Amino acid sequence: MEDTAVRLPIADCRLPIGxxxxxxxxxxxxxxxxxxxxxxxxxxxxADTFREAFDAYAAxxxxxxxxxxxxxxxxxxxxxxxxxxxxxxxxxxxxxEAILAWxxxxxxxxxxxxxxxxxxxxxxxxxxxxxxxAWYEMCSTWLPVNAWAWLAALSFWTALALVLLPGVLRxxxxxxxxxxxxxxxxxxxxxxxxxxGVHSRTKLGIIRAKDTPLRLTPTxxxxxxxxxxxxxxxxxxxxxGGYVYVRGANDxxxxxxxxxxxxxxxx
Amino acid sequence: xxxxxxxxxxxIRSRRGALGCLLFAVLALPVSGEVRQKSSRxxxxxxxxxxxxxxxxxxxxxxQVAVTSQNERxxxxxxxxxxxxxFQQGVEALKEAPDAKGAAARGDHASAVADSAIQAADxxxxxxxxxxxxxxxxxxxxxxxxxxxxxxxxxKALEAHGAVLRRWERASGDFKSAxxxxxxxxxxxxxxxxxxxxxxxxxDKQEMMMKSAQCMGGKRKDLQKRMQDMKKKMPDGAQKDxxxxxxxxxxxxxEPKQPKSGDKEKxxxxxxxxxxxxxxAMRLLESLKLDAxxxxxxxxxxxxxxxxxxxxEW
Numbered sequence: 001m002e003d004t005a006v007r008l009p010i011a012d013c014r015l016p017i018g019x020x021x022x023x024x025x026x027x028x029x030x031x032x033x034x035x036x037x038x039x040x041x042x043x044x045x046x047a048d049t050f051r052e053a054f055d056a057y058a059a060x061x062x063x064x065x066x067x068x069x070x071x072x073x074x075x076x077x078x079x080x081x082x083x084x085x086x087x088x089x090x091x092x093x094x095x096x097e098a099i100l101a102w103x104x105x106x107x108x109x110x111x112x113x114x115x116x117x118x119x120x121x122x123x124x125x126x127x128x129x130x131x132x133x134a135w136y137e138m139c140s141t142w143l144p145v146n147a148w149a150w151l152a153a154l155s156f157w158t159a160l161a162l163v164l165l166p167g168v169l170r171x172x173x174x175x176x177x178x179x180x181x182x183x184x185x186x187x188x189x190x191x192x193x194x195x196x197g198v199h200s201r202t203k204l205g206i207i208r209a210k211d212t213p214l215r216l217t218p219t220x221x222x223x224x225x226x227x228x229x230x231x232x233x234x235x236x237x238x239x240x241g242g243y244v245y246v247r248g249a250n251d252x253x254x255x256x257x258x259x260x261x262x263x264x265x266x267x
Numbered sequence: 268x269x270x271x272x273x274x275x276x277x278x279i280r281s282r283r284g285a286l287g288c289l290l291f292a293v294l295a296l297p298v299s300g301e302v303r304q305k306s307s308r309x310x311x312x313x314x315x316x317x318x319x320x321x322x323x324x325x326x327x328x329x330x331q332v333a334v335t336s337q338n339e340r341x342x343x344x345x346x347x348x349x350x351x352x353x354f355q356q357g358v359e360a361l362k363e364a365p366d367a368k369g370a371a372a373r374g375d376h377a378s379a380v381a382d383s384a385i386q387a388a389d390x391x392x393x394x395x396x397x398x399x400x401x402x403x404x405x406x407x408x409x410x411x412x413x414x415x416x417x418x419x420x421x422x423k424a425l426e427a428h429g430a431v432l433r434r435w436e437r438a439s440g441d442f443k444s445a446x447x448x449x450x451x452x453x454x455x456x457x458x459x460x461x462x463x464x465x466x467x468x469x470x471d472k473q474e475m476m477m478k479s480a481q482c483m484g485g486k487r488k489d490l491q492k493r494m495q496d497m498k499k500k501m502p503d504g505a506q507k508d509x510x511x512x513x514x515x516x517x518x519x520x521x522e523p524k525q526p527k528s529g530d531k532e533k534x535x536x537x538x539x540x541x542x543x544x545x546x547x548a549m550r551l552l553e554s555l556k557l558d559a560x561x562x563x564x565x566x567x568x569x570x571x572x573x574x575x576x577x578x579x580e581w
Binding site for chain 2: 216223240
């Protein structure tokens with residue numbers, strides 16, 4: 001392949017212009033077909049992996065199923081895959097990983113009732129406190145994260161267009177222009193707290209491992225302040241080296257190893 | 268008011284306002300200085316000063332606050348000093364702790380005494396003579412007392428050394444953490460290594476004491492068995508005299524009662540649902556109020572009368 005790639009420009013220079021254009025069109029078409037074929041193959045491979053993971057879960061092999069779902073979630077994250085990953089992790093006794101997967105499923109799709117129900121059940125079973133969110137964070141959970149961004153952008157640009165365009169294009173001024181612009185600005189202003197909530201929720205994370213030590217300093221031999229249960233919701237405040245500084249529900253703050261913590265928003 | 272008068276009034280007012288602002292700033296300055304919260308650097312300086320005057324507990328708490336503040340500049344130095352403070356605390360505790368070698372030597376001596384008592388008991392039991400058994404029994408009693416005292420001493424020494432070990436382990440962690448946060452602190456690394464050597468020596472001492480305690484425990488059991496055998500062969504009068512001391516000794520050896528495998532908790536009785544009238548319910552609730560309406564005297568003259576006047580007034 002490398003050999004061909006090196007020779008191609010030399011051969012290309014000798015070809016007539018018309019032929020070169022035709023070849024360019026042909027190569028675009030070929031590239032398109034290859035891309036479609038690759039996509040089809042990858043989706044088929046994903047479908048196979050999903051089937052395998054599902055069969056492993058049904059055959060009571062939750063560890064194997066979780067590994068396959070994890071692979072799927074890394075390649076093509078979706079609320080459904082993350083929900084199934086959570087189920088497999090819960091069945092294999094990994095409460096922290098299960099809660100993290102369900103929270104991620106909720107992040108992608110806040111209307112996923114199954115993930116919400118599973119989260120409630122898991123928190124009750126593991127005796128974990130339910131998350132305490134600020135009002136603007138609660139607002140941000142009403143719609144998917146992308147929907148808020150779209151809504152804010154659409155409302156802002158619509159309002160701006162209806163304020164500026166009539167003047168620029170010399171349209172006749174109409175009441176509905178102003179009414180739509182005002183509504184657009186109102187919607188934009190209403191989305192600001194939700195966007196703030198989304199930004200604030202990107203700092204939320206879940207403790208993955210059981211009895212994770214909460215350290216006073218970001219070091220290996222640090223003083224242990226306490227231990228956090230798997231699945232506890234914490235807020236990321238700062239990072240240093242291989243450690244993150246987190247604050248828990250009861251205001252207990254300290255450093256935990258980066259590997260023992262996962263943010264909900266990072267998929 | 269003319270325009271000229273208005274301008275003059277405005278000038279005076281603005282000057283007054285400026286003067287007022289200046290006065291407020293001068294008055295508020297020291298107040299805000301007092302209110303200003305201590306920074307992590309202040310805590311670090313406080314802790315270091317306290318350490319220099321050998322106030323270890325105060326130094327530890329101030330330095331701990333400096334470390335907890337998560338100030339990246341102060342944290343390594345505060346950890347380094349905290350390591351020194353905790354090492355010093357361990358040294359002070361070790362000075363007050365019973366000597367490990369002394370405790371172990373006492374334990375060895377008690378074991379030797381118990382050994383000779385066991386031999387005497389064996390010989391007496393073999394001979395079957397009452398006098399010899401009585402003598403051996405008395406010797407055993409003395410050895411048992413000595414064993415008990417030595418075991419107590421070793422236990423106390425072990426506890427004290429355990430507390431020192433915990434302090435030093437934390438100090439070692441502090442030095443190592445300080446080096447991990449700031450690799451230019453070479454002395455922190457060296458101090459960590461020194462701490463590890465101290466800890467190893469302390470663990471050796473602890474092991475020595477634990478071996479002594481184990482040896483004494485074994486001897487005590489053997490002696491106890493022989494004394495019970497001898498007691499059976501002694502006359503009734505002598506047996507009754509020793510009952511009190513034996514009971515005391517047995518109490519030490521008794522293990523706490525464990526629940527049996529078949530044991531079950533008694534079933535709780537289910538309460539019956541009762542229909543209450545409004546009045547009955549109110550009366551029941553009133554009866555549950557524990558001194559809710561009782562008022563305490565507010566003034567110093569308004570005191571309650573004592574019920575028993577015969578007693579002394581304090």
